[in-house]
Amino acid sequence: xxxxxxxxxxxxxxxxxxxxxxxxxxxxxxxxxxxxxxxxxxxxxxxxxxxxxxxxxxxxxxxxxxxxxxxxxxxxxxxxxxxxxxxxxxxxxxxxxxxxxxxxxxxxxxxxxxxxxxxxxxxxxxxxxxxxxxxxxxxxxxxxxxxxxxxxxxxxxxxxxxxxxxxxxxxxxxxxxxxxxxxxxxxxxxxxxxxxxx
Amino acid sequence: xxxxxxxxxxxxxxxxxxxxxxxxxxxxxxxxxxxxxxxxxxxxxxxxxxxxxxxxxxxxxxxxxxxxxxxxxxxxxxxxxxxxxxxxxxxxxxxxxxxxxxxxxxxxxxxxxxxxxxxxxxxxxxxxxxxxxxxxxxxxxxxxxxxxxxxxxxxxxxxxxxxxxxxxxxxxxxxxxxxxxxxxxxxxxxxxxxxxxx
Numbered sequence: 001x002x003x004x005x006x007x008x009x010x011x012x013x014x015x016x017x018x019x020x021x022x023x024x025x026x027x028x029x030x031x032x033x034x035x036x037x038x039x040x041x042x043x044x045x046x047x048x049x050x051x052x053x054x055x056x057x058x059x060x061x062x063x064x065x066x067x068x069x070x071x072x073x074x075x076x077x078x079x080x081x082x083x084x085x086x087x088x089x090x091x092x093x094x095x096x097x098x099x100x101x102x103x104x105x106x107x108x109x110x111x112x113x114x115x116x117x118x119x120x121x122x123x124x125x126x127x128x129x130x131x132x133x134x135x136x137x138x139x140x141x142x143x144x145x146x147x148x149x150x151x152x153x154x155x156x157x158x159x160x161x162x163x164x165x166x167x168x169x170x171x172x173x174x175x176x177x178x179x180x181x182x183x184x185x186x187x188x189x190x191x192x193x194x195x196x197x198x
Numbered sequence: 199x200x201x202x203x204x205x206x207x208x209x210x211x212x213x214x215x216x217x218x219x220x221x222x223x224x225x226x227x228x229x230x231x232x233x234x235x236x237x238x239x240x241x242x243x244x245x246x247x248x249x250x251x252x253x254x255x256x257x258x259x260x261x262x263x264x265x266x267x268x269x270x271x272x273x274x275x276x277x278x279x280x281x282x283x284x285x286x287x288x289x290x291x292x293x294x295x296x297x298x299x300x301x302x303x304x305x306x307x308x309x310x311x312x313x314x315x316x317x318x319x320x321x322x323x324x325x326x327x328x329x330x331x332x333x334x335x336x337x338x339x340x341x342x343x344x345x346x347x348x349x350x351x352x353x354x355x356x357x358x359x360x361x362x363x364x365x366x367x368x369x370x371x372x373x374x375x376x377x378x379x380x381x382x383x384x385x386x387x388x389x390x391x392x393x394x395x396x
Contacts, residue, residue, distance in 0.1 A: 102311065102312070109308075109367055110223075110304060110305050110307075110308040110309075111308075112371070113300065113371045114221065114370070123371070127371065127372060155380060158365075158368065158384070159361070159380075162361050162364025163360050163364070164364075165360070165363065166356075166360025166361070166363040167360060169307055172311040173310070173311045173325065174322060182353060182357075185353055186356070186360065193391070
């Protein structure tokens with residue numbers, strides 16, 4: 001792919017902004033503060049992002065691209081069905097260590113949950129997409145005969161989301177070294193239950 | 199209980215600060231901003247709280263008192279064992295609607311997870327205490343013969359925490375009207391599994 005210098009700069013600024021937002025919060029990022037961080041002029045950054053609100057949206061879109069590249073795409077190489085669901089989960093466990101301040105979606109969720117704005121819309125879509133991806137993997141596991149036919153895949157996806165999301169919190173706030181092991185044990189129980197005919 | 203005017207003022211300022219922190223974040227609260235909100239002088243608030251850092255700690259302590267009063271104490275009236283665990287969970291589901299900005303512990307968790315400070319220590323203790331309370335209820339459920347003897351109560355408490363914590367996120371960010379029903383279904387599956395002999 002041909003990348004112009006402008007696109008290249010834009011991508012590296014967004015990468016720095018994403019790391020910063022994971023630590024300071026999405027709402028804490030200003031074009032001025034980011035300009036200092038990346039050693040560019042404020043007017044130069046305005047030319048790229050036009051407003052703080054647009055910058056927030058672009059940071060989240062960069063985060064989604066990163067999440068897809070680090071979590072979703074590699075997991076799609078796993079065998080269809082249960083193995084792929086497990087691969088998605090395992091990749092997700094590793095995601096919290098990709099950015100210096102942890103999961104940007106968790107950070108932004110707390111900041112934006114009651115603030116209507118364009119960034120909130122992007123965030124909500126991203127989380128619904130992720131839950132749908134988990135539900136889709138479970139649906140394929142039914143087709144492949146790994147999971148029972150009457151499994152409620154929406155409920156299962158919700159529970160996987162909670163195990164991952166809550167586990168991330170236990171790992172980061174409580175620094176519990178068993179957090180990943182507990183998350184895997186919880187998923188294992190869920191998957192065993194999904195296999196069992198009811 | 200005899201309450202002096204000073205204690206009364208302090209309690210009502212903390213109550214306002216707690217509501218504000220749930221919406222704006224704990225780190226967003228300043229003594230100046232809070233003074234405007236409650237119509238007191240900045241110097242008057244300094245006399246009560248001495249520093250921003252101490253104010254953050256006092257807000258969290260007020261939140262813990264509120265949590266104990268709204269969630270833990272009423273649930274202790276439920277029958278020992280499984281009914282009490284279910285009552286703790288049900289009260290916790292309602293907790294997210296007590297403050298205008300949702301669960302202050304969830305908000306503060308994301309803000310403080312990688313910021314060492316006195317408020318972080320108080321927050322970590324509070325979350326460990328809550329997980330221990332859930333584990334304790336499960337332990338009593340074993341004694342009462344409701345749950346199987348070889349149940350891993352620490353793992354169960356971790357999973358209940360994730361169901362509640364993740365469900366709170368789904369309710370507040372995704373505005374999923376099924377969030378509470380999904381959380382209850384997840385807990386129900388967990389409890390049925392705790393009963394079954396392995």
